Amino acid sequence: MQTLAEILSSLPGDDVACITPEGRVTRRELLMRAESLRISGEALESPLVSGAEILTMLTRLIALDGYASSILLMPVDTDARLYANAKKQVNKQNLIRDGEATRWIIATSGTTGAPKLVTHSLQTLTQSLKMNTEIGRQLRWALIYDPCRFAGLQVVLQACISGSALLVPKTADIEELVDFLIFEGCTSISATPSMWRKMLSATNAHKLELRHITLGGEITDEKTLGRLKSKFSNAKITHIYASTEVGVGFSVKDGKAGFPAEYLKSVPGGKVELRISQQGTLLIRNTELNQTLGQQGIITDADGFIDTGDSVILQANRVIFLGRANGSINIGGQKVMPEEVEAVLRESSSVVDVRVYGKPSPVLGNVVVAEVVPLPQICEEDLKQKLFATCKERLAAFKRPAVIRIVKDIELTEAGKAKRNN
Amino acid sequence: MAIRKIIIDTLRRVASTNEATLIEPLTDDTVLLQSGLDSLGFAILVAQLEENLKFDPFAMTDQPVYPRTLGEFIAFYEQMAAHN
Numbered sequence: 001m002q003t004l005a006e007i008l009s010s011l012p013g014d015d016v017a018c019i020t021p022e023g024r025v026t027r028r029e030l031l032m033r034a035e036s037l038r039i040s041g042e043a044l045e046s047p048l049v050s051g052a053e054i055l056t057m058l059t060r061l062i063a064l065d066g067y068a069s070s071i072l073l074m075p076v077d078t079d080a081r082l083y084a085n086a087k088k089q090v091n092k093q094n095l096i097r098d099g100e101a102t103r104w105i106i107a108t109s110g111t112t113g114a115p116k117l118v119t120h121s122l123q124t125l126t127q128s129l130k131m132n133t134e135i136g137r138q139l140r141w142a143l144i145y146d147p148c149r150f151a152g153l154q155v156v157l158q159a160c161i162s163g164s165a166l167l168v169p170k171t172a173d174i175e176e177l178v179d180f181l182i183f184e185g186c187t188s189i190s191a192t193p194s195m196w197r198k199m200l201s202a203t204n205a206h207k208l209e210l211r212h213i214t215l216g217g218e219i220t221d222e223k224t225l226g227r228l229k230s231k232f233s234n235a236k237i238t239h240i241y242a243s244t245e246v247g248v249g250f251s252v253k254d255g256k257a258g259f260p261a262e263y264l265k266s267v268p269g270g271k272v273e274l275r276i277s278q279q280g281t282l283l284i285r286n287t288e289l290n291q292t293l294g295q296q297g298i299i300t301d302a303d304g305f306i307d308t309g310d311s312v313i314l315q316a317n318r319v320i321f322l323g324r325a326n327g328s329i330n331i332g333g334q335k336v337m338p339e340e341v342e343a344v345l346r347e348s349s350s351v352v353d354v355r356v357y358g359k360p361s362p363v364l365g366n367v368v369v370a371e372v373v374p375l376p377q378i379c380e381e382d383l384k385q386k387l388f389a390t391c392k393e394r395l396a397a398f399k400r401p402a403v404i405r406i407v408k409d410i411e412l413t414e415a416g417k418a419k420r421n422n
Numbered sequence: 423m424a425i426r427k428i429i430i431d432t433l434r435r436v437a438s439t440n441e442a443t444l445i446e447p448l449t450d451d452t453v454l455l456q457s458g459l460d461s462l463g464f465a466i467l468v469a470q471l472e473e474n475l476k477f478d479p480f481a482m483t484d485q486p487v488y489p490r491t492l493g494e495f496i497a498f499y500e501q502m503a504a505h506n
Contacts, residue, residue, distance in 0.1 A: 332461065362480035363465035388439055397440060402466040403473050 001101065001123045003066025004160060005034060011133060011163045018058060019140070019184055020168045025055060034062035044095065047072040047105075048087075051147035054168045058156070065122055069094045070103045073148040076414050086117050106150055108244040118244055122157075127271060127288065128242070128249065129158045136162025139211065142181050142189045143168045146414055150244035151217055155190050164188070178202040188212035192416040193224050197353045198409075200227055201373075210235040216242060216249075218417050219321045219339050222257045223346050229255060243308055246272065246286045258312075258320040275305060281325050282308045311337065329358030329366050331398045336368055341401065344394050345370055345387055350378045355410045355418045356401065367402035373410060380406045425500050428474055433459070436467045450493025457492065471499070477506045 002010075008017075013028030033055075037043045043063040047070040051057050064071050072086055086105060096102055101121040108116045130136065141159045143166055145152030159166040167184050169177045178199055181189070186208060191199065193215050199205055210232045215224070220239040228237055241259070242249030250267045252259045264274050275283040283305040301307075311322040323339035330336075338356035345354045352373040358366035374383050384404045391400040411419050430448065437444045437459055444458040454464065472478040479502030480487065489495035 332465075359469065361465045361469060362478075363461055363468055367465045367469045369469070392439060392441075398462055402469040405473070 001121070003102075004122060005031060005062050005066065007161050008062060011137075015137060015163060016165045017160075018054060018166045018168065020054060021170050021180060024165075030055075030058055030062060033059040037063040038067060044068055048074055049148065050074045050076075051152065052076065054143070054147065054166070057147055058160075058166075061156075065102045065104075067096060068102060069096050069100070070105060072105045073107070073153065075107060075146045075148040106148070106153065106244060108150070124286075125153065126157050126161055128251075128269070129154065130162055133163040136164045139164040139187045140167050140185055141165070142186045142191075144177075144189060144191045144195055145416055149415055150242065151190065151192075151415070154242070174198050174202050175204070178204055178208065182207045186210070188214075190214035190216065192217040192412070193220050194218060194353065194410060194412050194418045195416045196224055196228065198412075200224075200231065201352055206231055208232065213237045214240060216240040217415060219323065219343075220252075220257055221343055221346060225255050225257065243284060243306070246284050246306060249284075250274075256318070258315075258318045261314060261317045261319055264319065273305070276312060276314070276319070277307060279325065280311050280313065282310045282312045282319075282321075284308055329356075329368060331358075331366055331368065332364040334398045336399045338368075341368060341370065341391070341395065341399055344391060345372060345401075348383075348387060348390065350375050350383050350386075353410045357419075359403070361402075368399065370401040370404045371407045371410060372404055373407055425475065425503055426496050429471065429496050429499060432470050432474060433457075433467055436463055436470060440466065448492060450491060450496070452492040453490060454492060454495060475499070475503070477502065479503075482506070 008027055008031055011027055013026060013031070015027050016024045017027040017030050018025045037059060043060070047064070047068065049057055049060045049064070049071055051073075061071065074083060101123065104120040104122065104125060105117055106120060108118065139162070141155055141164050143152060143155050145155060147153055147156045156166060158164070167181060167186050169180045171177050171180070182204055188211060189199075191214075196215060211234065213228055213232060213235045215237075216239060225237060225239070228235070236253070237255060238251045238253050240249055240251045250259070250263065250269065250272055254260070264276065267274060271286065271288055273285045273287055277283050283301070285303065285305045309325050311325045312319050313322060321339070323337035328335040328337050338358075341356040342354050345351055345356070352375055354373070355371045357369055359369045361367040370387070372383070372387065374380065384406065387404055388400070413419055433448070434444065440463050442458050442460065442463050445452070445456060448457065459467065468478065468480065479499055482502050482505065487498060489498050
């Protein structure tokens with residue numbers, strides 16, 4: 001496997017590699033910066049790589065891969081204890097030995113559970129990416145995620161290895177973000193369904209000329225897929241299921257939620273195998289890697305399958321995601337998957353987005369609370385009554401929201417997912 | 423609006439949206455657990471009252487409080503409203 005520097009050196013140096021609101025940098029400039037970092041000896045001072053400043057991050061990745069023994073990627077919302085632990089493991093940064101690959105150490109997002117550290121190599125991180133540089137060089141990928149998390153790193157590496165420019169907005173304001181992407185000719189975006197719903201609500205969203213739309217990190221619902229399809233009719237829409245632990249995943253391109261049941265026999269591409277556990281969670285195995293080696297705190301079964309913790313059901317030849325098995329809300333001993341309630345509320349044509357969570361109750365442990373972002377000019381009280389009525393029709397009594405709150409916005413985590421805790 | 427009226431209006435609304443039949447007439451002596459509303463209904467009632475009144479009296483006391491009758495329930499809310 002080539003190193004990141006070798007891959008970039010094989011592509012034209014004059015191409016723009018990275019665009020931020022402050023300016024643009026060519027591939028040659030990035031390679032030169034990385035080279036001087038190695039010559040100065042600074043590259044070996046620390047394995048830590050932060051995504052706070054994208055050019056520094058890219059320079060360090062290029063300098064360290066294939067040169068230093070480890071790269072420790074540090075997301076913005078770093079868990080202090082996790083990194084104290086990681087730094088102990090990588091206490092001394094060394095030159096890499098012959099025949100070895102640099103270890104890329106990355107944290108899982110820990111949406112509901114504790115984040116874990118997993119070790120990858122450039123090879124495992126890029127094995128499901130597109131390598132065609134002829135097509136790649138025509139594309140501009142938006143970096144919406146934290147580049148030190150798995151999903152963001154995939155975008156960074158996709159742009160690097162296929163010769164695309166990386167567009168890096170530096171704003172949390174959704175209108176400004178979308179306007180920046182339009183201005184810079186963005187063609188490709190990878191984001192969570194929650195983030196897509198936000199972007200779809202931006203005034204100028206229809207002006208984006210997208211060719212690739214990727215969704216991941218959360219359950220992808222048919223309504224969001226449908227809205228994307230009607231707004232961006234020329235785009236290829238893919239929803240991916242990837243896990244930081246496994247390093248690769250699989251993609252679904254038929255525009256429907258969940259994935260075809262045939263994937264349980266054979267996943268296209270053959271890089272992963274899937275099973276459903278007796279507890280109804282999805283099990284996944286990377287067929288090209290021995291997952292049991294070198295990964296701390298990751299539990300595999302005898303056959304090397306990892307339990308993803310995602311609850312699924314088989315429904316009419318389709319495997320449908322229900323939500324995180326440990327993310328359920330306990331209502332007097334009965335379990336509610338917030339995603340199931342969200343799916344029912346999201347079907348309303350007046351609803352832009354929704355978040356469901358458990359709120360502590362002195363009576364039953366918890367009650368279900370829903371936050372709803374309505375379309376503009378919708379009568380809030382009417383909408384609430386309609387949603388209560390829909391829930392009464394569709395959900396068992398204990399699953400129905402006790403309270404529906406009308407809000408302007410759904411708060412997302414650093415990983416771009418809807419916050420699950422209150 | 424008086425707390426009493428808000429509580430009784432909310433109670434009736436929760437009962438109607440949760441297919442519960444209240445045992446009429448509702449008086450201060452009505453025992454909550456025999457009013458027709460089950461514990462899920464009460465959890466919803468308390469959550470909705472917090473939305474309307476902007477306070478949860480159960481979260482404001484260190485001592486566990488278990489109002490037995492509707493009168494005690496209303497008195498508890500009125501008492502804690504004074505502290506709020």
